[in-house]
Amino acid sequence: MRTTVCHIITKLELGGAQKTTLFTVQQLDRTRFTPILITGEPGLLDEQARALEDVEFHQVPCLVRAIRLWKDVQALLALTRLLKKLKPVIVHTHSSKAGILGRWAAWLARVPIIIHTVHGFGITSEQPWWLRRLLIGAEWLTGLITTHWLAVSLADIDSGIRWGLFRGGNITLIRPGIDIASFHRLFPSSDRDRLREELGVEPGHLLVGTVSCLKPQKAPHDFVDVAAHVCACMPAARFVLVGDGELRAGVEAHIRSSKLEGRVTIVGWRRDIPALMRAFDVFLLTSHWEGLPQVLLEARASGLPVVATKTGGASETVNDGYNGWLCAVGDVKGLAARVLGILLDVDERTRFSRNAGDIPSEFLNLTALRKREALYDTLLERSGRGVWDGTHGGHALGFDGRTE
Known part of the structure; x- marks a missing residue:
């Protein structure tokens, strides 16, 4: 029997x-698990999720x-009704809002096993004290x-x-x-030159980017301010921001008011990130809070020197x-000084690039996936609701959740 695992994420x-x-x-x-994915408000990756083979997709x-x-x-009522209908054995939630509402919906729907991944708590020093409390x-109550x-x-x-x-130690680091592999792949210098030209980078320019x-x-806005400091000292510096979101109009206005048109560019979302x-030439991340920024690992895998804020798992x-x-x-x-130092010091840039690409195995996606699967097996065994014995159909029956 395969165990039904339902993942819930906000967007x-x-x-x-x-x-x-x-x-x-x-x-x-798929010999052990049947996946379901539930998401909330519309997002850029919805169509990709709908197109996944053998993944039941629902939107709330x-x-x-x-x-x-x-x-x-x-949302709580809708999720509860949906989970009662789907009858998963495991609900695994992600992100703050889906984490709270999804877990309570799972509890109300009497889902046997409820898991939550913290991808960085949405609790920051920038919030009012009462909101943090x-x-x-x-989170404590939902815990x-x-x-x-x-x-x-x-x-x-x-x-x-x-x-x-x-x-009782019910926390695991994964x-x-x-x-x-996609970031280690070699790209011809002609492709690199073409992309830099597309981004408005001329020969002799040095490019600082973020995703x-x-x-x-x-x-x-901190990214734009860093660019202003660096460009004032180094006219050959260029900055590109790959992404989009609620602050775009304000950031574009910030670029104009800082007279950085042509030096700082927003290109929107792209799928050719590798x-x-x-x-x-340098990767810059200015986040105020994070869980573990995967983009820093991707930058390292690409051989890029990194300048980032020391937040979360950075x-x-x-x-x-x-x-x-x-x-x-x-x-x-401080960020501007570090970026400028790397741009001006070829030896440092080369040394950081050489040291960047050695990514420990714990940060590889297949390693992490196998750890999640092993955790599912362990929790099923502890609950008495199923044990994977290494053969097809290795889960025992005896629980109310959905199996196939």
């Missing part, structure tokens, strides 16, 4: 949590990222009905322990994992001073 945009979720439901061992549009009390109640309280937690970084585990979220959603978490990475992906530099959150001048 399928181009982000680390979304890529991990899609990879998991696509690659789960009232599940939205922002806190909207009436919509949140609607409210969100921590919501009481959570069978097991996963975290993508040690930093998130430390935060969860500090807030008292975990019980990295998100990247498709390293991120234009939302407060990623602090794109190729674009090869067109960069220090678990970048070895400060070895393959990049880490600066305090919001330290625009």
Whole structure:
């Protein structure tokens, strides 16, 4: 019998949590698991999710990222009805809103095993104290009905322990994992030159790039401010921001007011990220909070020197001073100084690039997937609801969840 595993995520945009979720439901061992994917408000990757083979896809549009009390109640009821119909054995939630509402819906639907992955807590020092207390309280209360937690970084585990979220060691570190082969692939220099020309980069220019959603978490305004400092000292520097989002209009206005047109470019979302990475000379990430930024691993796999803010699991992906530099959150001048130093020092740029590509196996997507599957097996065995014995149909019956 195959165990039905239902993944729930708030929005399928181009982000680390979304890529991990899609990879998991696509690659789960079909001899052991039947995957279902539920998402909320429309996202860029919805059509890709619908096209996945052997993955049942459902959308609950009232599940939205922002806190909207009436919509949140609607989403909870809709998710509960859907889960009662689907009867999964395991519900595995991702992202803050889907994590709270999805777990309570699973509990109301009497799902036997409830798992949540922390891809970075949506609780930051920039929020009012009362909101932080409210969100921590919501996570703590929801933790009481959570069978097991996963975290993508040690930093998130430390935060969860500090807030008292975990019980009896029900937390496991499993990295998100990247498709390293696509970033290790060699690109002809002619393709690199063509991409740089497309991005408005001329011979003799040095290109600093980032890939991120234009939302407060990623602090794109800091990216523009760093560009302003660097370009004032180095006219040959160019910056490109690959991504889109709610802050785009404001960031474009910021670029104009800083007189950086032609030096800082927003190209929107692109699917050729591995190729674009090869067109960069330095990768810059200005996030104010993170779980474990997969994009830093992708930059490293592309052989790029990295400059990033020291937030979440960034220090678990970048070895400060070895393959990049880490600066305090919001330290625009510090970030600019590190970027400028790499651009001006060919030896440092070459050394960081040489040290960048050695990615530990724990950060590979297949390694992470096998760990998730092993965790599912362990939780099934502990619950008495099924044990995988290494053969087809190895799960025992004796529980209410859906099997095939």
